[in-house]
Amino acid sequence: MxxxxxxxxxxxxxxxxxxxxxxxxxxxxxxxxxxxxxxxYIGKAYxxxxxxxxxxxxxxxxxxxxxxxRPVGAVVLGSLGDRIGxxxxxLLSFGLMGAGxxxxxxxxxxxxxxxxxxxxxxxxxxxxxxxxxxxxxxxTAYLIEAAPPARRGVYGSLQYTSQQAxxxxxxxxxxxxxxxxxxxxxxxxGWRIAFLAGVAIVPIGLMMRRSLPETLQVKAVSSTAPxxxxxxxxxHLRVIVCGLLLLANSTIAIYVLTYMATYALVTLHLPAGxxxxxxSVTAAVGAAFFPASGWLSDRFxxxxxxVIPTLLLLGAIVPAFWAVSHHGSALLLYAVMALLALLxxxxxxxxxxxxxxxxxxxxxxxxxxxxxxxxxxxxxGSTQFIIAWxxxxxxxxxxxxxxxxxxxxxxxxxxxxxPESAPRRLxxxxxxxxxxx
Numbered sequence: 001m002x003x004x005x006x007x008x009x010x011x012x013x014x015x016x017x018x019x020x021x022x023x024x025x026x027x028x029x030x031x032x033x034x035x036x037x038x039x040x041y042i043g044k045a046y047x048x049x050x051x052x053x054x055x056x057x058x059x060x061x062x063x064x065x066x067x068x069x070r071p072v073g074a075v076v077l078g079s080l081g082d083r084i085g086x087x088x089x090x091l092l093s094f095g096l097m098g099a100g101x102x103x104x105x106x107x108x109x110x111x112x113x114x115x116x117x118x119x120x121x122x123x124x125x126x127x128x129x130x131x132x133x134x135x136x137x138x139x140t141a142y143l144i145e146a147a148p149p150a151r152r153g154v155y156g157s158l159q160y161t162s163q164q165a166x167x168x169x170x171x172x173x174x175x176x177x178x179x180x181x182x183x184x185x186x187x188x189x190g191w192r193i194a195f196l197a198g199v200a201i202v203p204i205g206l207m208m209r210r211s212l213p214e215t216l217q218v219k220a221v222s223s224t225a226p227x228x229x230x231x232x233x234x235x236h237l238r239v240i241v242c243g244l245l246l247l248a249n250s251t252i253a254i255y256v257l258t259y260m261a262t263y264a265l266v267t268l269h270l271p272a273g274x275x276x277x278x279x280s281v282t283a284a285v286g287a288a289f290f291p292a293s294g295w296l297s298d299r300f301x302x303x304x305x306x307v308i309p310t311l312l313l314l315g316a317i318v319p320a321f322w323a324v325s326h327h328g329s330a331l332l333l334y335a336v337m338a339l340l341a342l343l344x345x346x347x348x349x350x351x352x353x354x355x356x357x358x359x360x361x362x363x364x365x366x367x368x369x370x371x372x373x374x375x376x377x378x379x380x381g382s383t384q385f386i387i388a389w390x391x392x393x394x395x396x397x398x399x400x401x402x403x404x405x406x407x408x409x410x411x412x413x414x415x416x417x418x419p420e421s422a423p424r425r426l427x428x429x430x431x432x433x434x435x436x437x
Contacts (some may be wrong), residue, residue, distance in 0.1 A: 001213065002109060005192075010150065013407070016208065016211075016422065017208075017211070017212055018143075018158060019208065019214075020157060020205065020208035020209045020212055021090070021142050021143055021158075021209075021244075022103070022139065022143075022158050022161070022162035022210070023094075023162065023201070023205045023208065023209075024090060024093060024094045024097065024135045024137055024139055024205065024209075025135060025136060025159050025162050026162035026163060026165055026166035027094075027097060027101075027161060027166060027198055027202070027205065028097065028132045028135060028136075028163075028166075029162075029163040029164075029166040029167055029170075030166035030169055030170045030198050031097075031101050031104075031128065031195070031198055032171045034173070034174075034191075034194045034195055034198065034220055035066075035104075035172045035264065035277075036088075036255075036258050036259065036261065036311075037170065037171060037258075037261040037262070037276060037383060038174070038194065038278060039059045039262055039384075040059070040262065040265060040266065041186060041187045041190075041191045041193025042059045042191065043061075044064070044187055045057030045109040045110065045117075045187070046107075046109055046110050046117045046118045046121050046186070047058070047059065047079040047083075047110060047118060048110060054069075060424075061126060061385055062118065062122055064406060065122050065125050065126065065129075066126065066128050066129040066294065067129055067376055067377040067378075067380055067382075068126065068129060068377065069127075069129035069133065069350075070129045070130070070132060070133030070373040070376055070377045071127045071133060071370060071373045071374055071377050072130055072133065072150040072332040073093070073129065073131060073132065073134040073369075073373065073376075074134055074136075074137060074366070074369035074370040074372065074373035075284060075366065075369075075370055076130075076132070077089050077092060077093050077120055077130075077134020077135070077137075077138070077343040077369065078133075078136075078137035078138065078365050078366040078367075078368070078370055078373075079365070079366035079369075080092070080134070080138075080367045081134075081138035081141065081208055081365030081366065081369070082216075082361075082362060082363060082364065082365045083135055085214045085216045086138040086139070086141055086142040086145075086214065086215055086216055086365060087138075087142075087209065087212050087214050089134060089137075089138040090135065090138045090139055090142070090209050091206065091209050092214075092347060093131045093132070093134040093135040093138070093352045094131070094135065094202065094205055094206055094207060095131075095202070096127060096128075096130060096210060097128060097131040097132060097135065097202070098199060098202030098203075098206075099125035099127060099131075100124045100125070100128030100131060101124075101128065101195055101198050101199050101202070102199045103123070103124030103127065103433075104124045104125070104128070104195055105192050105195035105196045105264070106192075107120045107121055107124065107197055109188075112279045114115065115218030118336070123142075129377075133369065133373040133376075133377075134369060135369075135427065136159070136368065136369055136372045136373070137364075137365040137366060137367070137368040137369025137370070137372065138353060138365045138369070139154065140159055140214075140356050140368050141215070141356060141361075141364045141365040141368060141433055142212075142215050143155045143156055143158060143159065143358050144147035144353070144356045145215040145361070146215050149423040150298060150356055150423060150424055151298060151300035152298065152353055152422075152423070153293075153294035153296075153297035153302070153349065153350065153353050154291060154294040154298060154423065155290050155294070155324035155350035156294060156296050156349060156352060156356065156357075156373060157290045157293055157294025157295075157297075157353070158294075159349075159352060160286070160290040160292075160345075160349050160352075161286075161287050161290040161291055162290055163254070163286075164283045164284075164285075164286030164287040164290060164345075165283070167258065167279060167282075167283035167286070168280055168283035168284050168287060170279075171195055171261070171277070171279035171280040171283055172276075172280055173193070173194040173197065174194065174261070174272075174275075174276035174279070175192060175273055175276040175277055175280060175428075177190050177191070177194065178273045178276055179273060182320075184270070186272070189252065204333035212424050216361060220338055229363070232360075232362065232363050233367065234345065236358065236359055236363075236367075236372050238417070238419070239354075239358045239359070239418070240355075240357060240367060240371055241424075242355075242414050242417055242418040243351065243352075243354070243355035243371050243418075244371045244374060245410060245411065246306075246351040246355075246411055246414055246415065247284075247351055247352065247355075247371060247372055247375035247376075247416045248375045248378065248407065248410075248411075249407045249408060249410060249411030249414075250344075250348045250351055250352075250375075250411075251375050251379045251380045251383070252379050252380075252383050252403065252404060252407040253344045253348070253407065253408075254311075254344075254348075254380075254402045255379070255380050255383040255384055256383060256385075256387070256400050256403065257279075257282045257286075257337070257340070257341055257344065257402065258279060258335055259383070259387055259388075260275075260278050260279060260282065260333075260382045261275045261276055261278065261279045262275070262384070262388070264278055264333060264402065266388075267325075267397050268324065268325070268328050268333070268397070269328070269393060270328065270330060270333070274330045274333070276327065277330075277334070278330075278333055278334060278337055278400070281334045281337060281338050281341070282338065282340075282341035283339050284342075285338050285341040285342050285345060286341050286344070286345045289345035289346055290345050290348070290349050291347045292345075292346070293305055293348065293349045293350065294346065294349045294350075294353065295344070297349065297350040297353065297422060298422060298424060299424065300422075301418060301420050301422045301424075302350035302351075302353060302354040302418070302421055302422050303350075303415060303418060303420050304371060305346065305347065306347050306350050306351065306411075306415050306418075307347075307351050307412065307415050308346075308347070309343045309344070309346040309347035310347050310408055310411055310412050310415065311412065312343050313340065313343045313344065313347070313408055314408050314409065314412070315406060316339060316340060316343065317340065317404050317405045318398065318401045318402070318403045318405060318406070319398065320336040320339065320340055320401070321336075321398050321400060321401035321409075322398060322401070323334055324337075325397035325398060339434035345403075351366055352368070352372070353421075354418060354422075355371065357370050357421050358419065358421045359421075368410045370424060379407075383403070385401055386403065387400050387403060390403075
């Protein structure tokens with residue numbers, strides 16, 4: 001039985017095709033950020049309103065529940081992308097994503113249907129988690145396979161760019177809704193508008209993805225026995241473990257930044273408009289600089305572009321949070337969070353690019369999906385809850401800084417162990433070895 005191979009005859013992707021690929025990952029972050037920035041209101045809508053802080057914690061816990069099924073979706077849908085092709089897996093995950101979003105948008109609140117409301121909310125979050133877990137692997141594999149080798153960093157960075165563009169759209173929705181609706185209206189039904197706007201994109205995304213050329217040629221498909229799969233994975237364990245730990249670091253960074261809306265509202269006691277705007281600022285910075293990071297990693301290598309911004313972040317995180325917690329100025333908050341978002345944007349994309357391009361096509365989609373989903377499930381699903389709980393326990397507004405800095409220290413140590421994978425850098429290395437011989 002022959003293994004799947006990359007289709008080398010895929011034409012250069014148009015902007016429309018690229019948008020179709022990254023739209024699912026963008027919609028993932030749009031939906032999850034909508035939940036994060038409206039977590040206070042969702043908590044009041046779906047849980048007994050006896051204690052506002054308890055309702056927030058229950059809301060964030062439900063946010064985390066959506067991550068439980070992500071590894072399951074990654075294994076099922078990601079491996080499907082290795083067996084029958086990237087395109088079918090992307091279509092299936094996107095359809096399930098839309099169904100989950102619609103369920104969250106239209107489920108009545110606790111006041112209308114009682115305990116059934118949080119039960120349905122959890123159910124739809126589980127569906128969303130399954131779908132989202134299976135989308136990243138096929139889409140990232142597709143981008144790397146469709147890209148010219150010398151531009152894989154740029155193409156792969158579009159995953160992160162789409163995430164931040166979606167974060168920007170969600171936060172701008174929050175700013176707009178806070179501007180035109182009163183607080184009672186926003187709490188009772190206004191937040192649902194943002195979710196319904198995401199649902200409206202799903203049919204368009206499905207039509208766009210149907211027109212994609214397939215990057216994987218499956219000559220023959222057979223079930224992969226566990227032992228055989230383990231044998232395929234064994235030569236790549238170093239890359240897989242490094243990728244998992246580095247994606248954990250990136251995930252914590254992203255979710256600390258997206259938590260800033262709730263942090264500004266609940267901890268810093270800033271107005272709702274200011275709270276939503278800080279997320280818009282960090283998202284705009286990320287969307288602008290992620291492609292630059294991809295380009296730099298194509299030219300100078302994946303490792304240098306990861307290490308330098310991480311070192312700068314280590315020195316900036318605690319002073320930034322100390323400044324905003326002691327001087328509650330909106331402009332200061334925007335400025336320091338923009339700086340942290342910039343440094344994070346410069347270092348994050350090479351991680352997923354290096355992981356994806358280092359794996360063979362036959363295991364690429366499933367492995368990337370599973371590694372990414374595990375990092376997201378463990379650290380994305382817990383970061384905001386742990387931060388909120390620790391702030392409530394300690395009363396310290398610097399908790400997010402300490403948590404993020406610890407992740408960065410781990411990430412920096414792992415970067416040293418990650419092999420270089422940028423084609424241009426490898427070619428230079430081989431050229432030097434040839435001249436030396």
